[in-house]
Amino acid sequence: MTGPTDTPRRGRRALRHLPLVVWLWILWILLWGSTGSTGPVVFAGGLLVAVAVVVSFPLPPLQPGAVPRPLRIGRLLAHLLTDIVGAGATVAWQALRHGRRTSTAIIEVPLRVDTDLLITLVAEVVTINPGTVVTEIDRRRGVLYVHALPIRDERDLARLREEVRAVERRVARAVGHSHGPDDREPAPGAPDGPQEQSREGER
Amino acid sequence: MTVVRDVVTAVLLPAGAVFCLLGALGLHRFPDTVSRLHAAAKAQTLGVLLVLVGAAAQMSPRHAPVLLLVALFQLFTVPITSQIIARTAYRTHGLDRDRLLRDELGDRLARDGTPVDAGDGAGRDDDAER
Numbered sequence: 543m544t545g546p547t548d549t550p551r552r553g554r555r556a557l558r559h560l561p562l563v564v565w566l567w568i569l570w571i572l573l574w575g576s577t578g579s580t581g582p583v584v585f586a587g588g589l590l591v592a593v594a595v596v597v598s599f600p601l602p603p604l605q606p607g608a609v610p611r612p613l614r615i616g617r618l619l620a621h622l623l624t625d626i627v628g629a630g631a632t633v634a635w636q637a638l639r640h641g642r643r644t645s646t647a648i649i650e651v652p653l654r655v656d657t658d659l660l661i662t663l664v665a666e667v668v669t670i671n672p673g674t675v676v677t678e679i680d681r682r683r684g685v686l687y688v689h690a691l692p693i694r695d696e697r698d699l700a701r702l703r704e705e706v707r708a709v710e711r712r713v714a715r716a717v718g719h720s721h722g723p724d725d726r727e728p729a730p731g732a733p734d735g736p737q738e739q740s741r742e743g744e745r
Numbered sequence: 746m747t748v749v750r751d752v753v754t755a756v757l758l759p760a761g762a763v764f765c766l767l768g769a770l771g772l773h774r775f776p777d778t779v780s781r782l783h784a785a786a787k788a789q790t791l792g793v794l795l796v797l798v799g800a801a802a803q804m805s806p807r808h809a810p811v812l813l814l815v816a817l818f819q820l821f822t823v824p825i826t827s828q829i830i831a832r833t834a835y836r837t838h839g840l841d842r843d844r845l846l847r848d849e850l851g852d853r854l855a856r857d858g859t860p861v862d863a864g865d866g867a868g869r870d871d872d873a874e875r
Binding site (some may be wrong): 569572573575593622626629630631632633634636637638641642644645646647648649665666667669670673675676677678679680685687689691693694695699723 | 753764767768771775776782784786787788790791792807808814820821823824825827828831834840845846847848849850852853
């Protein structure tokens with residue numbers, strides 16, 4: 543676990559928690575919503591609470607080697623927003639037009655990404671996307687099971703698979719590893735990937 | 746400026762309300778739990794987001810970020826809840842499996858030797874009711 547008390551390592555670990563502390567701090571300030579006379583108290587208190595929370599409830603590292611790319615994240619969010627509008631309209635129309643007779647399917651989509659963070663993000667975005675809800679996440683095999691509607695024939699199934707893969711690509715490009723997931727083959731039957739081991743090493 | 750704001754609100758609030766209504770309608774009309782989730786997770790989310798943006802247009806810039814936070818947490822939490830409900834529904838016959846065009850999760854579970862269907866025919870009983 544923790545090595546001997548070498549300060550550089552400890553410093554790096556503290557740095558890793560910095561984004562979370564900053565986020566919690568911003569959250570605190572926003573929720574108080576006051577920057578008047580109580581401003582300094584809120585600022586100082588927020589910092590204290592943020593540090594206290596991060597220290598008392600340490601989280602495992604999400605993804606070593608995650609490289610957020612602002613431009614790609616922006617593109618991902620833009621896609622997401624248009625998809626939400628499209629999704630809302632599609633599902634609403636399905637409900638109105640077909641109701642009970644809506645035909646659905648559950649498909650298996652092997653993922654190329656193999657880190658907790660990326661799989662979580664892909665699953666989130668897929669659920670927000672038009673007509674798809676993630677029913678099951680097989681973390682060990684790296685497989686998503688996606689319930690989708692409306693699905694009428696094989697063509698719809700193929701299109702759906704392609705959509706989930708496209709989401710995966712966008713997410714991987716936005717916050718993926720520096721070497722990217724595209725050079726890896728999908729390995730649905732594979733046991734824990736190398737990612738798992740490197741995470742163990744990090745701790 | 747206030748006219749623009751008013752127009753934005755006047756368009757977005759009713760639009761959001763309509764999507765919430767459609768989401769509720771979807772809850773009523775879709776055949777099983779997982780399909781209903783689609784209505785709750787999408788039409789509903791879109792409705793809430795539109796209402797929030799419409800409301801934010803009327804608020805002082807200082808308070809609008811809080812509404813943004815509400816929207817953000819909606820977007821993060823709704824898919825997670827949906828996934829948990831969908832997973833549970835699948836394993837407790839909340840999903841009418843006879844209607845599925847393809848069920849690769851069922852195939853996988855059968856291959857793993859842990860099929861969900863214990864042969865109690867819960868799905869078929871539902872059908873008979875209709």
